[in-house]
Amino acid sequence: MKLTPTVLSGCFRVHPFISKDDRGAFVKTFHSMRFAELGLPTMWHEEYYSSSRKGVIRGMHFQTPPNDHEKLVYCIHGKVLDVVLDLRKESATYGQCTSVELDSTYGHGLIIPKGMAHGFLALSDDALLAYKVTSVYAPSNDLGIRWDSFGFEWGIDKPVISERDHNHPMLKDFSSPF
Template identity: 40%
Template sequence: MEIIKTSIAGVTIIEPRLFKDARGYFYESFNQKEFKEKVCCTTFVQDNESKSSYGVIRGLHFQKPPFAQSKLVRVVKGAVLDVAVDIRKGSPTFGRYVAVELTEENKYQFFIPRGFAHGFSVLSEEVVFQYKCDNFYAPQSEGAIAWNDPDLGIDWRVSTNRIILSEKDEKHPRLKDAEWLFDYSVDLYSNE
């Protein structure tokens, strides 16, 4: 796998090595040893998959400690714009984000560390989206910030009149009004 660093330390794009021939292709989508050596020393415990249609925006979500999660995400079918926002108070990149297009063609994976809010918009007619999490889902630890926070200025690349949101995602606070954020000085991987 090739590691592509982004403008925020720890937020990583992973490009797999693809082997193609007349039959199709093969690639290793995950290797725990190589991931720990090149990206992050964490262990994934849960795999999730979602299916969405064009215009769906999911996010910007996170889980609070002790259930904070890293995510390793990828697209199996279709295309998304995937976004990670630094919500660690005191971080030199606080309030900045990285956005990457993940498609079934490029097969990129995107690693979102603990301490970041995560979301994506669906750019294709339909998408099948998979993600690995390094902590179990805990509804009591849910947190989120507004997908359309003007201070973040994220261009989700979806026509405003085509955006589809969950009822929950319509009501999240702006980053500056969030009641709970991560502390940059706290090691979120200390138990790993």
């Protein structure tokens, strides 16, 4: 397993161990000792997945303190364009974002630290994204930034967006607690 840093401090691309043969594939998405060597989380409190059809944008989501969390995300079916936005006020990359294509063919994932918003665009007809998080879901701390308010070009003219995601505040109107 290889972990490579992105342009956002603490955000790593995960290149898993993959074994393929005529039966299919075996993919190792997490290795506690390797993560611990890099100071990354090794204890997860919830795990879930979302399914999306092509053209769906979900995001940009995060939880605020004291229920903020780190995430490990990976695509287990299909392909997504995963996007992370730095909301940490003291960070040199505050307000900047990075994107990574996650494709189930390669098993790549992403580690997202506390203080970053996360979202994705489904690129395949069906996409299944898995999440591991270091805190339990807390509805009162569940917030978001509007998907089109931070200068990222999603590459789609008419995305499918939930009403909730459409109504998140713009980045310029958001007072970060991070």
